[in-house]
Amino acid sequence: MLAAALTAAVAVTFAMSAAAKLADPGAFRRSLPATLGVAPLRANRLAPAVVAAELAVLPPLVLGAWWVPAALLGFASAAALLIAFTAALLSMIRRGVTEPCHCFGAQDSPPGRLDLVRNGLLAGFAVAGLVVAAVAGPVVGSSAVEVGGGALLGAAAALLVVRLDDLRWMVGPVLPGLG
Template sequence: MEYVLIACRCTLALIFLYSASTKLRGPSAFVAFTASLRRLRLLPERLVAPAAVVVVAAELLVPALLASRMTALPGFLAGAALLTAFTAGIILVLQRGTTASCRCFGASDAPLGWQHVVRNCGLLALAVLGLVSVAAADQNAAPAGVALSVGVALVLAFIAATMDDLVTLFR
């Protein structure tokens, strides 16, 4: 289970770090993210800007917690909580019929869709698998296994981060 734990930690850390970094590339990126939150109409206007700050801070907290095996448990819990909130928000937006672009990973103009729910549920499953793995892992890992786990994490993170492009490509 140690390799599963490593793969889950790395995948989620990469996803949340990448997501936060795309929102912090510059003032215009953060303004665009805040505007996208406003268009979702999930929060009162006065809470949109503070929520944008909280989202980015939380997205930065998750990889910081997942960086250490000792804090992996709260890292997975925080990641799972964020992914649950994001998924619930997306479902609510889709049910309302609101058309808004997904700014999950920066400047995408792709409208929110069920593929975002599927992606988040997959990431949520990784967080739950990570939670289970924390208790079952034995902390004995060979370098080759660690390298393979990190490689798998890179592939999973790439697929999750480019899902909009992949869906468009295969449609």
């Protein structure tokens, strides 16, 4: 169940991120000069490369249900991307960027500490998935209830973590300073 949950959490995260960028590719591309400080021409090349990298994580994660080396590649790739994305977020925060990053689609708020928390949780899912895949082996062989339940749990966890910024108003007074 844990392997299925972690696989679903990471896969749903990257699918949501890529889908949001593909739904409005111009918004992400246009945000890159202000958020990362890259030239517009470089942003034109970087934006589709980021989407391609996010989508490239998905096949190994799916194949990893049957073949452990694919799962290891998928989780390691996801962790590496999340580390790179977190480094970019940290740079934006340190530079005082006020432009929303459009990492998961339309956002009104600039990058903040809550985004770092989100990425830390997502990287934790990827690293945990790497460990579980290495220790427990493939998901196939588990009961359908375990796999299905784990996948639903992982998808729900991904939705909650990815949408932390949207949920901030609910927990704002409880988590001061995470804006």
